Amino acid sequence: MAEKGFTEEKVHVGDTELQILKIGKGKPLLVFHGELGFPGLLKWHTALAEKRTLYIPLHPGYGKTPPASWIMNIRDLGNFYSRFIREQKLTPTDVIGFSLGGWLAAEMATANSAQFNKMILVGAAGLRPPSGEIMDMFTVTARSYLNSNVLNFQDTPEFASLFGGEQTPLQYEEWEEARAETARIAWQPYMFTQSMENLLANIHGLPTLLIWGKQDNVVPLSVGEGFKKHIAGAKLVTFDHCGHMPEIEKSADFIKEVESFLG
Amino acid sequence: MWFTERAYHHVPEEEVLKRRSFFGVPNTFFDAAKGSVLLNQYLDEKIYTDELGFDGVMLNEHHGTPFCMGAVMDVEAAVLARATKRVKIVLLGNPIPTVANPLRLAEELAMIDLISGGRLVPGWVRGAGSEQLANNANPAYNREYFDEAHDLIIAAWTKPGPFRWEGKHFHYRFVNPWVLPLQKPHPQMWIPGLISPETVKWCAEHRYPYVALATMLGPTLEMWEMYTTEAARHGYQAGPENFGYLQPIFVHETEEQADALGKNFLFGGGFANFARPEWMFPPGYNSKEATRRLANLYSNPNLPGKTLIPKHLHALNDIAAVKKAVYDNYDNAKESLQIITGTPKSVIPKLRKVLEVLRPGIFSFWLDGPAPQKDRMTCLRLLGTEVMPAVREIGKELGLSDPFEVKPGSRPLPSSGMPDRVGSPDALRAI
Numbered sequence: 001m002a003e004k005g006f007t008e009e010k011v012h013v014g015d016t017e018l019q020i021l022k023i024g025k026g027k028p029l030l031v032f033h034g035e036l037g038f039p040g041l042l043k044w045h046t047a048l049a050e051k052r053t054l055y056i057p058l059h060p061g062y063g064k065t066p067p068a069s070w071i072m073n074i075r076d077l078g079n080f081y082s083r084f085i086r087e088q089k090l091t092p093t094d095v096i097g098f099s100l101g102g103w104l105a106a107e108m109a110t111a112n113s114a115q116f117n118k119m120i121l122v123g124a125a126g127l128r129p130p131s132g133e134i135m136d137m138f139t140v141t142a143r144s145y146l147n148s149n150v151l152n153f154q155d156t157p158e159f160a161s162l163f164g165g166e167q168t169p170l171q172y173e174e175w176e177e178a179r180a181e182t183a184r185i186a187w188q189p190y191m192f193t194q195s196m197e198n199l200l201a202n203i204h205g206l207p208t209l210l211i212w213g214k215q216d217n218v219v220p221l222s223v224g225e226g227f228k229k230h231i232a233g234a235k236l237v238t239f240d241h242c243g244h245m246p247e248i249e250k251s252a253d254f255i256k257e258v259e260s261f262l263g
Numbered sequence: 264m265w266f267t268e269r270a271y272h273h274v275p276e277e278e279v280l281k282r283r284s285f286f287g288v289p290n291t292f293f294d295a296a297k298g299s300v301l302l303n304q305y306l307d308e309k310i311y312t313d314e315l316g317f318d319g320v321m322l323n324e325h326h327g328t329p330f331c332m333g334a335v336m337d338v339e340a341a342v343l344a345r346a347t348k349r350v351k352i353v354l355l356g357n358p359i360p361t362v363a364n365p366l367r368l369a370e371e372l373a374m375i376d377l378i379s380g381g382r383l384v385p386g387w388v389r390g391a392g393s394e395q396l397a398n399n400a401n402p403a404y405n406r407e408y409f410d411e412a413h414d415l416i417i418a419a420w421t422k423p424g425p426f427r428w429e430g431k432h433f434h435y436r437f438v439n440p441w442v443l444p445l446q447k448p449h450p451q452m453w454i455p456g457l458i459s460p461e462t463v464k465w466c467a468e469h470r471y472p473y474v475a476l477a478t479m480l481g482p483t484l485e486m487w488e489m490y491t492t493e494a495a496r497h498g499y500q501a502g503p504e505n506f507g508y509l510q511p512i513f514v515h516e517t518e519e520q521a522d523a524l525g526k527n528f529l530f531g532g533g534f535a536n537f538a539r540p541e542w543m544f545p546p547g548y549n550s551k552e553a554t555r556r557l558a559n560l561y562s563n564p565n566l567p568g569k570t571l572i573p574k575h576l577h578a579l580n581d582i583a584a585v586k587k588a589v590y591d592n593y594d595n596a597k598e599s600l601q602i603i604t605g606t607p608k609s610v611i612p613k614l615r616k617v618l619e620v621l622r623p624g625i626f627s628f629w630l631d632g633p634a635p636q637k638d639r640m641t642c643l644r645l646l647g648t649e650v651m652p653a654v655r656e657i658g659k660e661l662g663l664s665d666p667f668e669v670k671p672g673s674r675p676l677p678s679s680g681m682p683d684r685v686g687s688p689d690a691l692r693a694i
Contacts, residue, residue: 139396141541169558176554180547183403 005041006056008064013084016071019064021056024049029262030085030093031055032101035125035137035186036146037062037178040162044247047255052094052262057084059104061181063174073185074100074126074193078107082115094262096120099219099244100182103191106227110199113206118262120209123219123244125191127200127227132220134191138183142175143167151215151243158248191219200230208234209261213242213249235261264353264627265312265643266321266509269305269339271329272530272633273297279531280585285330286393286538292329302332304636306339308643310346315647318665319351319384321509321627323455324358326397330537337371344379352379355455355474356386359416360408361398366435368412369419373444381445386453386474387413389462392545393538403547406461408432420449451666453507453625458486461550467493467501470672472625474507477534477601480620480691483508487621487686495682500674503685504666507625510617513604514645515638524642525597525604527632532589600694607649614650615657619690624665626654 006021021038023045029052033039038058045054059077061067071077081104085091094117097105102124109119125134137145146163150156153163193199208231212224221238228236237257239250246254274292279285309320322339325331333339340352352375362368376383389409395402411430415438418428424439444450455474456462466473467490475483487506494501513525537543544557596602603613618626628646630639657663676682 138402138546139541144541169555172558173554176546176549176558177551180403183401183546187401187403188399 003038003040005045011084011088013080013087016060016068016080017066018060018084019058021058022053023056024051024053026052028053028055028090028093030057030090030095032057032081032095032097032104033059033062034099034101035178035182035191036142036175042158042162042248043251044255044258048258051259055088055090055093057081059101059181061184062178067181067184071185074103074107075111077185078104078111082108082112085115091115092117094118094120096122096258097124098122098247100125100186100191102126103186103193106196106200107193109206109208110196110202113203116206118207118209120211120258120261121224121227122211122247123213123216124210124223124227125186125219126193127196127223127230128189128192128194129220129222130226131222134220134223135218136190137179138187138190142172142179145218146175148217149244150249151213151217151241156245156249158251159245162248197226197230200227201232203231206231207261209257210234210236211246211254211257212236212238213244213246214238214240215242216244218244264319264321264351264625265309265317265646266323266355266627266629267305267308268323268325268331268631269302269333270530270631270633271298271301271332274329274531276531276586277582279329279536280582280589282539283532283536284539284542285531285536286328286397286542288329290327298332302339305332306342306346308636308639309343309350311640311643312647313347313350315643315651317350317647317651319353319627320347321353321355323355324394325391326361326394328393328538330531337368337375340375340383341371341378344375344382347379347382349382351382351384353384353453354386355453355476356388358388358390358394358398359412360405361390361394361400362412363400365412365415365433366419366438366440369416370440370442372416372450373420373440373442376444376446376450377442381450383444383446383450384453385450386455388455389548391538392543392548395545395548396542401547402545404432405548406550417449420444451671453666455507455509458482459553460486460489461553463490464493466490467505468497470494470497470499470505472505472507472666472671474509474625474627475621477509477511477629479599479601480617480694483621484686484688484691488684491682491685494672495676495680497672498676499672500676500682501685502669502671502674503622503624503663504669504671506621506623506685507627508617508621508623509627509629510614511602511629511631512610512614512646512650513602513630514607514610514642514650516606516641516645518605518609520638521604521606521610521642524630524632524634524638525602526590526593527634528602529589529593529596530632532585535589607645607653610650611653611657614654616690616694618654618657618661618663619687620694621686622661622663624663624669626658626663 058065102121103126242249322336324336428435453472491501515521
């Protein structure tokens with residue numbers, strides 16, 4: 001079944017299969033989803049799609065893309081995507097990454113920042129928190145983790161429309177698959193690269209926007225501040241009364257910031 | 264044989280019930296002085312079984328839980344290797360996916376086999392989900408760790424060293440363990456389980472006896488069938504020597520005393536409250552098929568607004584109600600022979616029924632739950648002096664060969680190529 005609102009295509013990167021969702025028209029914007037997989041069509045997708053073509057690959061092992069057993073860490077995944085954007089003639093591209101997807105974008109940028117035009121990291125993991133901890137998704141149910149992603153899940157309409165109601169068997173399976181794949185690449189150290197702080201100095205001339213909820217319970221704001229400190233010229237935008245998913249908790253402000261940054 | 268978890272019973276039962284889980288009870292409830300007494304009592308019991316003439320003692324391992332203090336069962340096995348004379352020391356089993364250095368494990372086990380004079384029976388498990396968390400072992404690679412660690416240990420015991428090992432998960436530049444097992448080419452290995460089809464098939468392929476841990480008789484028999492079919496695919500006829508069963512049993516001088524002892528087995532909700540689902544099934548621990556089965560258990564779109572989580576868990580805040588629900592199951596458990604209680608005279612016919620249904624070559628008595636040690640020792644004495652001789656006679660009468668009498672996997676298939684059934688569905692129907 002096609003994902004509502006998107007066109008879908010399957011490509012091969014070497015021997016590895018990759019399912020891609022696309023929406024919109026215009027200059028490409030590469031979107032990296034987070035550790036629980038692609039959530040579904042959101043307001044910000046529709047808004048950005050007015051002027052941009054959103055390329056949303058489903059990471060190997062998440063959703064319709066089959067697992068690739070050789071991908072065992074975020075570096076493997078990053079190199080896989082470097083090949084993908086090169087072969088798709090997307091390089092250099094704008095990129096936006098959420099949570100684990102932000103870690104992925106940052107990892108790729110440290111290896112070769114020239115593969116991106118502009119980079120947006122939203123509640124991104126990847127850096128050892130200077131203070132606090134990244135919430136461990138592996139000791140709680142997917143549902144509890146998801147609820148912790150927003151400051152108040154009952155007062156976030158888009159959250160309720162995506163994840164509210166009775167958990168279906170399909171949701172359970174998809175979340176379990178996503179959790180399994182996240183474990184394969186991020187079990188330990190959990191959700192960060194030990195050397196990230198040092199490697200971030202490799203990022204040169206890459207305009208970077210960091211977006212964080214001030215009350216992010218999953219990846220603490222200190223990580224955003226750390227990225228700002230170590231990525232030359234990075235700008236940090238924070239939203240008050242907002243958790244780990246500013247794209248749905250503060251949707252209008254989020255769209256404004258992203259559109260303004262991408263130009 | 265004889266098995267017991269080495270539980271730490273000085274935790275208030277309510278602490279377990281309110282968490283729905285033994286795993287996760289804070290270790291601030293642990294009193295080391297009490298733990299010291301208990302661990303020694305448990306060792307004394309096993310030494311006593313040796314004196315009583317049991318064939319074996321079984322150990323297992325759990326982490327981070329008052330359910331079982333045997334966090335490193337090889338330590339206990341090493342003590343028993345020296346302190347006992349005759350019993351087999353059966354490990355059910357080492358959770359090899361959680362062991363960062365399988366080569367060291369191969370060395371530990373070889374030493375235990377040597378000290379015991381060749382009485383060790385190692386076993387391997389994937390480890391419960393919570394063991395992966397307690398040992399920080401990536402559950403998504405659990406099956407891969409299991410397979411590779413198993414192969415590495417066998418190689419370390421049997422392949423002349425030094426050699427190099429460059430696997431997917433384990434890497435050694437110099438495998439040359441000096442101390443090797445006394446039993447050649449290596450000790451027998453038995454695999455315990457809760458009737459996971461994947462494990463049953465793996466055992467049949469490797470010709471390892473499969474030991475079911477007090478599972479319901481019907482599903483256990485189905486797994487015996489699966490094992491037997493898989494064994495035939497690999498060219499042999501499974502026999503009683505390929506199967507084992509752990510039977511919770513509580514024997515005392517009177518029915519009333521035995522009944523009181525048996526109820527303790529449900530302390531804290533028993534194994535059903537071993538760990539919460541999110542800890543039992545960490546990410547990637549289950550196969551896709553198992554996840555699908557669970558998906559239908561934990562959610563069902565055809566039941567809007569309803570959940571399939573057992574009703575008594577809804578009353579979580581009412582600990583008394585939860586406790587009542589737990590102990591209300593006691594009579595059912597006895598009726599289905601999941602728990603057997605009584606005097607020696609009354610338990611023997613019940614045991615005969617279990618033996619007739621499952622026809623296992625390995626059979627172990629399992630006693631657990633908080634009880635004074637004198638009652639546990641009484642149970643052991645009666646089992647050893649009165650019940651065990653009768654069970655041995657029944658075993659002979661039913662032709663239940665054990666894995667030391669008949670090598671598992673050594674029976675040829677019937678000329679038809681169709682395997683004979685090992686268990687008895689007719690006997691089950693008669694219960």
